[in-house]
Amino acid sequence: xxxxxxxxxxxxxxxxxxxxxxxxxxxxxxxxxxxxxxxxxxxxxxxxxxxxxxxxxxxxxxxxxxxxxxxxxxxxxxxxxxxxxxxxxxxxxxxxxxxxxxxxxxxxxxxxxxxxxxxxxxxxxxxxxxxxxxxxxxxxxxxxxxxxxxxxxxxxxxxxxxxxxxxxxxxxxxxxxxxxxxxxxxxxxxxxxxxxxxxxxxxx
Numbered sequence: 683x684x685x686x687x688x689x690x691x692x693x694x695x696x697x698x699x700x701x702x703x704x705x706x707x708x709x710x711x712x713x714x715x716x717x718x719x720x721x722x723x724x725x726x727x728x729x730x731x732x733x734x735x736x737x738x739x740x741x742x743x744x745x746x747x748x749x750x751x752x753x754x755x756x757x758x759x760x761x762x763x764x765x766x767x768x769x770x771x772x773x774x775x776x777x778x779x780x781x782x783x784x785x786x787x788x789x790x791x792x793x794x795x796x797x798x799x800x801x802x803x804x805x806x807x808x809x810x811x812x813x814x815x816x817x818x819x820x821x822x823x824x825x826x827x828x829x830x831x832x833x834x835x836x837x838x839x840x841x842x843x844x845x846x847x848x849x850x851x852x853x854x855x856x857x858x859x860x861x862x863x864x865x866x867x868x869x870x871x872x873x874x875x876x877x878x879x880x881x882x883x884x885x886x
Contacts, residue, residue, distance in 0.1 A: 683762040689791030692798040708762040791870040806830040
């Protein structure tokens with residue numbers, strides 16, 4: 683199963699990604715993890731990426747594509763992989779295509795913007811246990827309420843900015859892959875188990 687997993691911030695992609703990689707026994711490859719691993723391993727592409735990052739510059743698409751190709755050539759990707767967070771733009775999708783990286787499916791998790799905003803704005807985390815609650819959907823016990831933390835990037839303004847970036851930059855890759863017959867759209871509203879069941883049916 684060689685797949686790309688796409689979805690807006692707050693859609694529950696992290697939860698579902700963890701379940702999918704376990705089900706299909708494939709590695710979960712996020713660009714952040716990939717960058718750190720390549721830099722640490724000192725691969726040619728890792729060194730190139732590190733040069734840009736140390737200069738405070740964005741890593742060019744061709745370097746990122748090179749790192750993706752390096753990563754998926756590793757033995758643990760022989761049965762497939764899940765790319766998460768890449769490609770983010772149509773030029774990146776085109777470059778991945780041109781590099782000959784074959785895909786089986788592009789899974790798109792869909793959740794309405796307003797529901798995402800309410801999900802994110804209502805999140806609270808417990809610094810002592812690491813547990814994440816939601817004021818509406820998963821209320822915390824009253825006795826720990828005073829110690830819960832509301833992350834700075836979980837405000838409505840920050841959430842809408844991230845959603846705007848997703849719609850402007852990332853969602854245009856969906857038609858790109860639809861033209862290749864690769865896209866499976868899944869409704870991301872409901873309990874994690876319900877969403878997992880829909881994804882499993884879509885990938886069957």
